[in-house]
């Protein structure tokens with residue numbers, strides 16, 4: 001999240017991972033857990049965004065794709081087994097990502113027992129990025145809860161028929177449900193900022209000190225974030241404006 005993967009001097013004391021604490025609990029260990037779980041989540045997000053674009057091929061192709069997620073691995077494996085493996089992997093990655101970020105934030109505030117004298121003093125670029133990442137994470141978490149109730153469990157979606165993924169997408173972004181569309185778009189903007197900063201933070205170790213490579217990685221993070229946001233946003237916008245119905 002907001003913290004860079006590059007090794008900074010660790011906070012002193014046992015909480016900082018020194019002494020007898022296991023290696024994964026050191027600051028660098030936690031940052032690696034955060035980066036690796038973040039990369040797994042980005043992989044899911046990119047694949048999900050690309051999969052959603054089947055909506056533009058019509059109901060048959062979209063519903064075939066949604067059913068394909070459930071039958072993937074058959075007949076070798078039981079129905080939905082790979083889907084459940086992916087779900088468990090996603091839950092584990094999200095839990096590791098959140099837990100490591102909370103641990104690192106706590107550690108950082110313990111390392112600064114004397115608070116900044118004024119809020120203004122705390123407002124550097126890094127502090128701003130940290131706040132953006134924290135608020136972004138809260139918005140994304142709220143979005144995911146709504147999204148699961150909407151398109152997976154269908155509790156807040158007018159279409160209850162699970163195999164009809166296309167119908168559910170069209171129903172949720174119907175023009176009269178514009179607040180839902182606005183909420184999705186706002187969450188996507190938060191996701192975009194989170195991805196840009198998160199990807200950049202995670203690759204800083206690889207980027208090294210070369211200014212050229214740092215610029216390239218920063219650009220790659222921005223391009224990934226913009227592509228993901230645009231790819232996801234295309235679906236609600238197309239339904240809202242009647243291009244998909």
Ligand code: HEM
Pocket residue numbers: 045048052066067087140144147148151152165169184191232233235236
């Ligand atoms: C406008 C953008 C999006 C659309 C149209 C969309 C569409 C869908 C649909 C149709 C499903 C149900 C698939 C099925 O069960 O057949 C789904 C599931 C899901 N979506 Fe999205 N999604 C969007 C954005 C996102 C974003 C940004 C995230 C993550 C940050 C996300 C995370 C998930 C998750 C975790 C599931 C449950 C997967 C499962 O366990 O089956 N979605 N989405």
